[in-house]
Amino acid sequence: xxxxxxxxxxxxxxxxxxxxxxxxxxxxxxxxxxxxxxxxxxxxxxxxxxxxxxxxxxxxxxxx
Numbered sequence: 838x839x840x841x842x843x844x845x846x847x848x849x850x851x852x853x854x855x856x857x858x859x860x861x862x863x864x865x866x867x868x869x870x871x872x873x874x875x876x877x878x879x880x881x882x883x884x885x886x887x888x889x890x891x892x893x894x895x896x897x898x899x900x901x
Contacts, residue, residue: 843891850884 857877861870 843887843894847884847887847891850880850887854878854880854884 854877857873857880861873861877865873
């Protein structure tokens with residue numbers, strides 16, 4: 838199995854969150870909108886955590 842970079846994970850999570858936001862904007866029902874908005878927020882949180890990890894690793898490599 839091929840290795841996936843942290844950047845690729847961040848980009849994919851961000852794309853998924855964007856797609857969920859777009860689905861909510863396209864007129865989901867009230868319940869669907871709430872579900873999609875919550876899912877997008879959760880996925881963006883995961884993407885943010887991966888991004889912070891990437892930045893911390895970059896900072897550590899600069900300090901070495």
